[in-house]
Every structure is written in structure tokens, then in C-alpha cells.
Amino acid sequence: MIHTVSVLVENKPGALMRISSMFARRGYNIESLAVGPTERHDVSRIVLRVDCSQHSLEQIEKQMHKLVNVLRVSELEPDSSLERELALIKVTAPPDKRTELIALAEVFKARVVDLGPDALVFEIVGPPEELEAFEELVRPHGIKELARTGRIGLQRASAGLTPRRQHVLS
Amino acid sequence: MTGADAILRCLEAEGVEVMFGIPGGAILPTYDAIAKGTTVRHVLARHEQGAGHMAQGYARASGRVGVALATSGPGATNLVTPIADAWMDSTPLVCITGQVRSHLIGTDAFQECDITGITIPIVKHSWLVQDVKEIPHVLKAAFHVARTGRCGPVLVDVPRDIQEAELEFHYPDKVDLPGWKPPTRGHSRQIKEAAKALAKAEKPVLYVGGGTLNADACPELRELAEVGRLPVITTLMGKGAFPETHELFFGWPGMHGPKWSNWAMNKCDLLVAVGARFDDRVTGKLSAFAAGAQVIHLDIDSAEISKLRHADIPVVGPLKLVLADLARDMREHRVEGRTEPWLHQIAEWRDQFPLKYRKDGELLKPQTVLEALQSLTAGRDDVIWTTGVGQHQMWAMQYLLCDEPRTFITSGGLGTMGYGVPAAVGAKAARPDATVICVDGDGCFQMTQQELATSVLEGLPIVVVIVNNGYLGMVRQWQDMFFEERFSQIHLTHQVPDYAGLAVAYGAAGFTVETEDELEGALAEALSCGRTAVVDCRVDPREHCFPMIPAGAAALDVVEFPDEETVESR
Numbered sequence: 001m002i003h004t005v006s007v008l009v010e011n012k013p014g015a016l017m018r019i020s021s022m023f024a025r026r027g028y029n030i031e032s033l034a035v036g037p038t039e040r041h042d043v044s045r046i047v048l049r050v051d052c053s054q055h056s057l058e059q060i061e062k063q064m065h066k067l068v069n070v071l072r073v074s075e076l077e078p079d080s081s082l083e084r085e086l087a088l089i090k091v092t093a094p095p096d097k098r099t100e101l102i103a104l105a106e107v108f109k110a111r112v113v114d115l116g117p118d119a120l121v122f123e124i125v126g127p128p129e130e131l132e133a134f135e136e137l138v139r140p141h142g143i144k145e146l147a148r149t150g151r152i153g154l155q156r157a158s159a160g161l162t163p164r165r166q167h168v169l170s
Numbered sequence: 171m172t173g174a175d176a177i178l179r180c181l182e183a184e185g186v187e188v189m190f191g192i193p194g195g196a197i198l199p200t201y202d203a204i205a206k207g208t209t210v211r212h213v214l215a216r217h218e219q220g221a222g223h224m225a226q227g228y229a230r231a232s233g234r235v236g237v238a239l240a241t242s243g244p245g246a247t248n249l250v251t252p253i254a255d256a257w258m259d260s261t262p263l264v265c266i267t268g269q270v271r272s273h274l275i276g277t278d279a280f281q282e283c284d285i286t287g288i289t290i291p292i293v294k295h296s297w298l299v300q301d302v303k304e305i306p307h308v309l310k311a312a313f314h315v316a317r318t319g320r321c322g323p324v325l326v327d328v329p330r331d332i333q334e335a336e337l338e339f340h341y342p343d344k345v346d347l348p349g350w351k352p353p354t355r356g357h358s359r360q361i362k363e364a365a366k367a368l369a370k371a372e373k374p375v376l377y378v379g380g381g382t383l384n385a386d387a388c389p390e391l392r393e394l395a396e397v398g399r400l401p402v403i404t405t406l407m408g409k410g411a412f413p414e415t416h417e418l419f420f421g422w423p424g425m426h427g428p429k430w431s432n433w434a435m436n437k438c439d440l441l442v443a444v445g446a447r448f449d450d451r452v453t454g455k456l457s458a459f460a461a462g463a464q465v466i467h468l469d470i471d472s473a474e475i476s477k478l479r480h481a482d483i484p485v486v487g488p489l490k491l492v493l494a495d496l497a498r499d500m501r502e503h504r505v506e507g508r509t510e511p512w513l514h515q516i517a518e519w520r521d522q523f524p525l526k527y528r529k530d531g532e533l534l535k536p537q538t539v540l541e542a543l544q545s546l547t548a549g550r551d552d553v554i555w556t557t558g559v560g561q562h563q564m565w566a567m568q569y570l571l572c573d574e575p576r577t578f579i580t581s582g583g584l585g586t587m588g589y590g591v592p593a594a595v596g597a598k599a600a601r602p603d604a605t606v607i608c609v610d611g612d613g614c615f616q617m618t619q620q621e622l623a624t625s626v627l628e629g630l631p632i633v634v635v636i637v638n639n640g641y642l643g644m645v646r647q648w649q650d651m652f653f654e655e656r657f658s659q660i661h662l663t664h665q666v667p668d669y670a671g672l673a674v675a676y677g678a679a680g681f682t683v684e685t686e687d688e689l690e691g692a693l694a695e696a697l698s699c700g701r702t703a704v705v706d707c708r709v710d711p712r713e714h715c716f717p718m719i720p721a722g723a724a725a726l727d728v729v730e731f732p733d734e735e736t737v738e739s740r
Contacts, residue, residue: 010349013298018290025291055476062473068295068315071349 002031003057004076004083004153007046007064008038015069019046022063028052034150043071047152080159085128085151088113089135092142093120101141108134119144173302174199174333177266178208180309183341186210186237188599190224192217194241195281197268199333210237213599213628216620218245220592222252223618226261227596230579231554231604233386235262235316236596242268243281246327250289251586256323257292258583259407260384262316263323264309269298271331286327296325302335307342314345319352320471321384353470356487361495364442364466364483368398368496369503371440371464373512376400377423377452380407380582381445381469382489388412388575390493391444397497399509401516403431405446406563407582410572420516424452425719426564430519432717432725435460438512442466445489448478449583458724468492525568526716526731533710534686536562536637540569542689543607543635546697553577554597554606558590558614560644561715562637566609588617594632595625605633605697612638612662615669622676625702633696634673634704639711640664647714652721664708673704681705 009015016035023030031049038045050060057075064073076083093101093115101120102112110124124134128151135146171179177200181189188211193201204212215221218240225236236256240249246267256263270279286296295315297308305328312324368374382391388411395402395412401420402412412419421431435441441463446452453459456478467474467481468489475484485492527537540562547553548571555570557563557580572578579597581589594608615636625632639646642660649657670680679699681692683706696703716731 013300014286014290014296017287021290059473059477062475066294066319066471066473068347068350 001053002049002051004047004049004081004151005057005061006074006076006153007048007070008072009044009046010069010071011037011042011044012069015044016046018067018069019064022067023050023060026059026063028056028060032150034152036152045152047076047150049151074155076153076155081153081155083127083151083153084125085131085149086123086125087131087135087146087148089122089124089138089143090119090145091122091138092118092144094118097141101138104137110134171337171339172199172203172333173305173328173335173337174203175206176302176305176337176339177309177328177333178203178210179339180306180341181210181237182208184235184309184313186235188213188228189237189239190215190221190228190596191239192221192241192245194245194268196242196270196330197239197245197333199330200239200266200268200328211599213595213624213630215592215624217618218248219251219588220595220618220621220624222249222263222265223255223586223589223592224596224599224621224624225263225265226252226256226589227556227579227593228600229261229263229596230593231576231597232600233576234600235264235313238263238265240265240267241281242270242285243283245281246285247283247288250292253289253323253325254292255581255584255586255589259581260321260380261323262321264312264316265323265325267325267327268333269327269329272300272329273331275329286325289325292323293325294322296327298327299329299332302332302337305332305337306340307346310342311345311347314347315350318350320381353472353487356468356485356492356495358495360483360485361492362499364468364485365496365499365503367440367464367466367483368400368442368500369505369508372508373438374398374400374440374442374509375434375438376402376442376444377435377446378402378404378408378411378444379446380405382408382411383575385445385470385489387445387489387493390490390497392416394493394497394500398500398504399513400442401434401509401513403435405449405452405582406567406580408446409567409578409580410575413573414571415573418513420520422567423725424449425454426567426715426717427728428520428525428568429523429717429728429730430516432719432728433519434516436724436726438463440464440466442468443481444468444493445470447474453478454719454723454725458726468496523730527713528731531710534684534689534707536565536639536709536713537569538686539635539637539689539707539709540565540609542693543609544569544571546690546693547605547607550605552604554579554601554604556580556590556594556597556606556608558610559585559587560611560614560642561639561647561713562609562611562614562643564715565637570609587611587614590614591618591625591632591634592621594634595621595628595630598625598630598632607697608632608634610634610636611643612636612640612669613642616662616667619672622673622678622702622704626677631700631702633702635693635696636669636704636706637709638664638669638706639709639713641711643711644715646711650714669704669706673702676702678702678704683707
């Protein structure tokens with residue numbers, strides 16, 4: 001099962017490397033990873049996706065907690081969190097296909113951010129499933145290039161009241 | 171003052187007595203500061219690996235943080251083995267390495283290597299100091315991280331220009347590590363649960379690991395065992411955490427543990443892991459390990475809980491407090507006499523399946539050497555043992571009885587051949603009053619023998635007893651048993667080098683023992699000569715270490731010494 005984990009880390013050199021090295025060393029594969037600043041200048045948030053069992057996830061969380069730069073680890077559970085991702089998709093678009101593609105994009109609230117003689121570039125922001133759906137729809141037209149940010153996530157504002165499932169029995 | 175001076179003032183402020191190291195280009199300013207004066211004694215090793223293992227031996231014998239110094243590049247990479255060893259065996263270690271000047275980092279400069287990068291998977295944390303003003307905070311944090319929570323190694327890499335730069339020195343009182351929060355107490359409800367389960371158990375076993383020693387929790391462990399009348403089995407790393415001549419002591423588990431210990435561990439109804447981690451050398455086939463037992467797991471490191479074996483009752487916290495609380499709660503619930511039949515049963519197994527070997531032929535048996543060492547030192551509380559890794563190490567575990575904590579220092583998790591001699595030098599630096607004996611193999615000895623020079627010249631005399639079978643003995647045993655006797659690249663010979671002659675060349679005393687008649691005299695003389703001594707005991711290379719749980723087999727299927735006509739020992 002794929003889990004999304006949000007990790008708050010001190011913004012120190014090597015912090016990301018320590019985390020990714022721990023995953024590699026313990027034999028877990030990171031499916032997606034996004035790092036960025038938070039509301040605090042000295043803290044970064046890493047959102048990563050990992051495909052593993054619940055037991056492994058608990059191990060990962062505990063191993064991450066032991067890293068000195070790691071401040072907080074929490075699982076973002078789908079029903080209580082928001083996840084977003086951004087994709088740039090360069091699609092083959094000869095003049096006669098443009099209208100159809102742009103109409104498609106409107107349904108998904110994707111924007112055309114660049115236009116060339118035989119291709120255009122869409123920017124789409126949304127939950128990862130939406131990005132995937134859009135990607136599948138434009139695929140028959142020919143995807144020339146694609147870049148995705150990896151997903152970021154936050155707990156919902158409305159979800160803060162229920163206590164999180166406890167993993168660490170201490 | 172300079173950054174280099176600041177490093178020494180930090181070590182002094184931390185109360186460091188001894189550091190082990192070798193100078194080189196990138197750490198020159200720090201060595202210059204040493205020359206200018208410090209209260210910290212510097213022991214000059216002959217190889218950085220030796221310096222690292224010395225710091226480990228010091229840490230393990232003293233319970234303090236070991237400190238090792240090395241230069242950049244090869245100096246730092248030579249420390250990697252001790253760092254990995256300290257990581258696996260949770261030994262508190264602060265390694266300080268020189269680094270090339272800041273502006274040269276990343277340019278493949280002479281003796282540059284990314285040692286913080288190389289060591290990331292094997293340190294608790296590391297720092298590359300980028301500003302001289304950080305030095306006091308970094309070193310304060312380094313010592314704090316190394317010795318709190320689960321002990322382990324940290325690394326501080328200091329570029330040469332940072333060592334030379336000036337700062338206003340102030341040693342901080344507090345560490346500022348918002349992400350470092352080791353547990354300070356066990357959960358009291360969990361401890362009560364554990365006490366209740368223990369009181370109900372009819373066949374409990376305390377499975378005691380090295381975490382108990384690191385936590386200084388040996389008195390509390392003894393209290394718990396005695397209150398509950400609980401049998402104690404200590405792992406290789408836990409050896410000495412419980413007096414081995416105590417009536418509740420029942421040996422060591424795992425691959426070369428006696429049958430009675432493995433049977434007790436595997437037939438118990440409640441297994442209490444105390445600072446132990448269900449290592450594969452202990453469990454054998456994991457799915458078959460202690461199959462009928464409920465598990466209580468006490469550990470400072472929450473990541474060890476249910477890592478390999480599900481814990482029914484986990485307690486995360488400092489073992490000194492957890493064990494004391496558990497013993498207290500146990501008093502309320504215990505049922506007098508409940509465990510007596512079980513204790514009796516294990517003792518019966520011990521009588522039924524004692525450790526055995528056969529004295530046949532002309533050749534001295536390795537077990538005889540260990541028995542002689544045990545009888546020569548029995549009852550002494552001032553003996554510290556170190557070992558290398560292999561057959562001799564397993565025989566040392568089986569035949570040497572340690573009643574005191576921190577008197578058996580060995581490489582468990584990483585299995586580092588060559589650990590014994592430098593660890594002994596470090597232990598001697600920690601405990602100058604103690605007789606430090608390294609039981610080594612001939613293969614191991616040749617990996618770090620150069621540290622005899624350190625032992626002799628630094629006035630840190632140790633006794634090295636080489637169980638010399640002329641082979642890489644454990645490899646020989648496996649090739650013999652599992653590779654149809656195809657011996658491959660294991661023959662070292664009994665004669666080359668001449669170990670006694672080598673000892674003399676290093677300024678130590680050298681003895682060669684070829685028969686049982688010569689054994690006790692030579693050992694006694696080596697132990698009493700007051701200087702560094704090497705006793706080359708040439709033993710039967712055909713001897714295998716038994717009992718043995720073949721790799722991948724269940725611990726219950728432990729294989730015993732294969733012949734009936736044996737001399738029973740102990």
C-alpha cells in the first residue's frame with residue numbers, strides 16, 4: 001500500500017540526504033518526494049510517498065524520528081489531508097487539434113502556458129489523481145515531454161481535532 | 171583563540187581524559203594545539219582503525235564517550251570500520267576528523283574525501299563545521315547525541331581553515347537540538363502490564379543484551395531477576411551484565427550458545443528482551459524462534475520494538491528506570507516459588523548437555539587454553555577481556571565467566587576481525603588498574619598487531635593470548651561443514667609470523683606454547699610480568715566450535731559436539 005508521509009526537518013545541510021539514505025539502507029523505495037520551505041524559515045517540509053506495509057511504515061517512522069534533524073513525522077491519511085501536485089505536459093498539437101485539446105484542458109482547469117507551431121504546454125495543478133486522468137486523456141495526442149513536481153500535502157484544517165493514530169508505544 | 175584550541179577546550183569541558191588518534195595534514199592545527207598543552211591525554215595509534223577501536227574499547231570499559239582523531243581522506247576512511255562497528259554495537263564515540271580547507275572542498279583536493287557523506291548510514295549524526303563559531307555548539311551536541319538515547323558514533327569534520335580561524339570561546343551549558351528527544355521514562359502502565367505478565371509466567375526468561383550495559387542498569391537487572399526468580403541469559407554483547415557465577419545465570423543464546431541456553435530461550439512462555447535486538451545470530455530461523463512465547467521488549471530505542479519480532483508488551487525508556495520500576499511492580503504481583511520448576515528444568519538441561527570437547531592427539535586444544543585462562547583469573551574482579559572475531563571469540567564467550575559489567579569487550583554486530591588488540595589498549599587506558607587480556611585469533615591478530623607498539627610505548631600493557639590454529643578457523647569450520655571440506659584460502663600457518671619473536675621485536679614479552687604442559691606457566695608469567703605480552707598458543711586446527719546452530723536453522727535444532735567420548739568441561 002502506498003503511504004504519504006510528511007516530515008518536518010531542520011533546514012540544515014545534508015538533512016534530505018540523511019533521510020533518503022535511511023530509506024535506501026533499510027531497503028525502502030521512495031516513489032515520490034517533494035521538499036520545500038514551510039512557514040518557518042529554519043524548517044523544511046518533505047512529503048514523500050512510499051509503497052510498503054503498515055508494519056514497514058511504522059518502522060520507517062521510528063527510524064526517521066531517530067534522525068537528529070527530523071522534527072516531526074506524520075502520515076497524511078487520504079481522508080484527512082489535502083494533496084496537490086503540479087505537472088507540465090508538452091503535447092503534440094498541430095493547428096487542427098488545438099481547439100480539442102484546449103477544450104479538454106478547460107474541463108480540468110489546466111492552463112496553456114506555452115504554444116509552439118506543433119505543440120503546446122499545459123500546466124495543471126490538482127490532486128494527483130486528477131493529473132493522472134488528464135495525462136491519460138491527452139496521451140492519445142502524443143505527450144512529447146512531461147514533468148511532475150511530486151506531491152505535497154497538508155493535514156486538513158478540519159482534521160486537527162481528531163487525535164492521530166499512535167504508532168510509538170512509549 | 172583558534173578553532174583548534176576551541177576543540178581541545180571543548181574536550182576538556184566534557185571531561186575527556188584520553189583521546190586516540192594519528193595526526194596528518196588537515197588536522198595539523200589541532201595537533202599543534204595539543205602540543206601547546208591540554209589536560210586530555212593523547213594516545214598515538216599506528217593506524218586510524220586502531221585509534222577508533224581503542225576509543226571503542228575505552229568507551230566500553232569506562233562507560234564514557236570514546237574520542238578518536240584522524241586527518242582527512244585516508245585518515246578519515248580508516249575510521250570507517252570502527253564507526254560502523256560502534257554503530258552496530260551502540261558504542262558512544264565522537265570522531266573528529268580534519269578536512270581540507272573550506273575553499274578546496276569539492277575540488278578533489280589532496281587527501282579530500284566526503285567523510286560526512288561516506289558515514290551517513292553508520293552515524294547517529296555528523297557535522298561538517300562551516301564556521302569556527304559553531305565549534306563549541308557542535309562538540310557539545312556531538313557528545314550529547316553520542317551518549318543519550320541509544321548510544322552510538324557521531325562524526326565532526328573540521329576543515330583546516332576553520333581550525334585556524336579565531337573565535338571568542340564560550341562553552342554552552344545547553345544543547346540546542348530540537349529534533350533530538352530520546353525517551354526519559356518508560357510508560358508506567360506498560361511496565362505494570364509487563365510486571366503482571368511476568369508474575370503470571372511459569373517459564374519466563376530474561377534475554378539480556380548490550381543495551382543493559384550501556385544503560386548502567388546491571389544492579390536493576392539483578393534486582394528484577396532476584397525478585398522474580400527469573401533465569402537470565404545474556405547475549406554476546408550483554409555478557410557481564412549479570413554475574414555469570416550467579417545461580418540465576420543460564421548462559422548465552424544463539425549460534426554458538428550452549429544447548430541449555432537455547433532451549434530455555436526457545437521453550438519459554440515469556441521472553442523479556444532487555445536492551446536486546448533479536449539479532450539473527452541469536453534467533454536462528456526467526457519464524458521458529460521462541461515460538462510459544464509472549465514477548466516483553468524493553469528498549470531505549472523505539473525502532474527496535476517489533477522490528478524483527480512482534481512485542482506483545484513494549485516498554486520504551488531508559489532501562490535503569492524501566493527495570494527498577496518493573497522490579498518494584500513485580501514485588502506486588504509475584505507468586506512465591508512459581509518459577510522454581512522451570513529453573514530446575516534449565517539446570518537439568520545444563521547437566522544433561524554440558525559444553526564438551528575431546529582431548530585427543532598431541533595437539534593443544536583451543537578450549538583448554540580458554541579453560542586455563544578462566545581458572546587463572548577466577549574470582550578476580552579486575553580482569554577485562556577483549557576478543558577478535560571468530561572461533562576464539564565464541565570459545566571465550568563459552569569458557570570465560572564475567573561477573574562484572576564492562577569486562578567483556580567484543581565486536582558483536584559488525585564482527586570486526588582485528589578489534590581485540592586495539593580495544594584492549596583502549597580498555598587499559600580506561601582502567602589502568604585492571605589486567606586487560608585480549609583473547610585473539612591468529613587471523614585477527616594480524617589485522618591490527620601494529621598496535622602492540624602503542625601498547626608498549628604508551629605504557630598501556632596488555633596480554634594478548636593468541637588462539638593460534640594457523641587458519642582462519644571459523645571460515646575453515648564452515649568450509650568443512652557446509653562446503654564439502656573444500657578449503658579455500660584459509661591457511662595462515664602456525665609459524666609465520668613467529669608471534670613470540672614479533673612481540674619481542676615490538677618490545678613486548680613473547681611466549682610460545684605448543685603443549686598443555688607449557689600452557690599454564692606461560693599464561694601465568696604473561697599475566698604477572700607487568701608489561702605487554704603475547705602468548706602464542708598453537709592449537710589443533712581441526713577443532714570446531716560447538717554447539718552450533720547451522721545458519722538458517724531453528725535455534726532448537728542446535729548441534730552439539732559430535733562425539734560421545736569427550737572430556738566434559740564445567
